[in-house]
Amino acid sequence: MRSVSIDERQARFEELAPGLIEPLRRYLARRTDPVTADDVLADTMLVCWRRLDDVPDEALPWAYGVARNCLANVERGGRRQQRLAAKIAVVDPPVESTPGPGERDGALAEALDALRTEDAELLRLWAWEQLAPGEIATVLGITANAASIRVHRAREKLREQLRKVEAPAGHEESREGRNR
Amino acid sequence: MTQHDDDQLDARLRAADPASSLPAADPAWVARLLEDTMSNDLLTESRENGTHNRSPLTWLVAAAAAVIIAGVGIFAVVNGQDAGEPAPPPQAADPTVTELTGPDQGALSARCMVPNADLLSDQPVAFDGTVASISDGLVTLDVTHWYAGDPTDLVTVEAPSAQIQKLLAAVQFKDGGRYLVAANESGELLVCGFSAPYTQGLASLYDQAFPS
Numbered sequence: 001m002r003s004v005s006i007d008e009r010q011a012r013f014e015e016l017a018p019g020l021i022e023p024l025r026r027y028l029a030r031r032t033d034p035v036t037a038d039d040v041l042a043d044t045m046l047v048c049w050r051r052l053d054d055v056p057d058e059a060l061p062w063a064y065g066v067a068r069n070c071l072a073n074v075e076r077g078g079r080r081q082q083r084l085a086a087k088i089a090v091v092d093p094p095v096e097s098t099p100g101p102g103e104r105d106g107a108l109a110e111a112l113d114a115l116r117t118e119d120a121e122l123l124r125l126w127a128w129e130q131l132a133p134g135e136i137a138t139v140l141g142i143t144a145n146a147a148s149i150r151v152h153r154a155r156e157k158l159r160e161q162l163r164k165v166e167a168p169a170g171h172e173e174s175r176e177g178r179n180r
Numbered sequence: 181m182t183q184h185d186d187d188q189l190d191a192r193l194r195a196a197d198p199a200s201s202l203p204a205a206d207p208a209w210v211a212r213l214l215e216d217t218m219s220n221d222l223l224t225e226s227r228e229n230g231t232h233n234r235s236p237l238t239w240l241v242a243a244a245a246a247v248i249i250a251g252v253g254i255f256a257v258v259n260g261q262d263a264g265e266p267a268p269p270p271q272a273a274d275p276t277v278t279e280l281t282g283p284d285q286g287a288l289s290a291r292c293m294v295p296n297a298d299l300l301s302d303q304p305v306a307f308d309g310t311v312a313s314i315s316d317g318l319v320t321l322d323v324t325h326w327y328a329g330d331p332t333d334l335v336t337v338e339a340p341s342a343q344i345q346k347l348l349a350a351v352q353f354k355d356g357g358r359y360l361v362a363a364n365e366s367g368e369l370l371v372c373g374f375s376a377p378y379t380q381g382l383a384s385l386y387d388q389a390f391p392s
Contacts, residue, residue, distance in 0.1 A: 010218055029199040
């Protein structure tokens with residue numbers, strides 16, 4: 001570890017961190033509940049502070065990667081509680097949770113759910129965080145080339161799923177009989 | 181796949197962004213988060229290395245504390261068993277009334293053990309009675325049979341108004357109902373099924389605990 005004075009360190013962190021917080025908040029808001037999001041954001045910032053010397057120039061994709069790991073840790077711990085909560089919810093179902101803003105795109109949500117977790121996450125990073133394949137690669141710890149190919153394939157799969165989801169809803173199926 | 185299709189899919193995905201309506205963070209909150217983060221030590225203490233730096237004195241103090249706690253516990257147990265004459269329950273000026281209180285808050289929310297004759301037999305007060313009245317904060321019982329304790333005609337159970345509902349629920353006291361009731365040396369009612377509406381089963385437990 002490079003030895004820098006604590007003041008220099010603080011100055012660097014204060015310059016870096018404000019630019020990370022807002023995107024990370026959004027990243028977490030998209031993937032977990034508000035309370036967990038705040039906790040994981042604090043965890044993520046702490047990792048950034050402690051590993052300040054490892055933070056690359058392109059800090060944001062790296063920080064997304066940290067947030068992703070922190071969230072995964074929290075969720076591993078919470079999974080047992082969730083299973084319990086699910087059991088209780090069956091007995092005493094809660095009021096249908098309020099959907100997001102505006103009109104919820106149910107078909108899209110269903111199609112995303114039907115994808116493999118990794119594929120759905122690639123698409124979210126691409127569409128919601130608006131990352132380029134190279135940046136997605138940093139978040140997921142894969143090569144840029146692999147990220148590029150996987151994003152392309154994930155889009156294909158999503159389109160496929162959307163067709164499946166929307167077909168029974170009375171849409172005239174113009175591609176009927178076409179070999180896929 | 182055409183560029184148009186891709187753009188459409190992009191637009192549709194973006195429209196579904198759950199964070200699109202998330203307001204920007206309060207700057208004061210962000211400032212506090214940064215401050216809190218930087219106030220953290222750069223060294224991390226984990227389960228693996230967390231105890232290495234503790235001084236021998238820390239361990240000594242911890243060991244001494246453990247010994248004292250164990251000693252107090254053993255003293256309490258031994259004393260409880262050796263007390264030949266159970267301490268009489270708090271008596272009112274009127275000799276025909278035994279005053280009891282509801283269990284403390286902790287006992288009402290604590291976990292219960294299965295009622296058993298062993299524990300019951302340690303209690304200095306136990307009786308079979310009928311609820312004469314339930315007034316604000318006070319349950320009065322007419323006693324028909326004393327298993328243990330100095331016999332009096334009446335027993336009152338007092339509970340702070342905030343707890344009376346919980347007490348009523350714990351013992352299911354109802355006006356006119358017949359109950360088997362036990363209390364400890366502090367005059368606190370035993371709940372958790374020890375004090376409960378009269379049943380043959382519970383009565384035989386009381387008989388077993390207090391053979392006449």
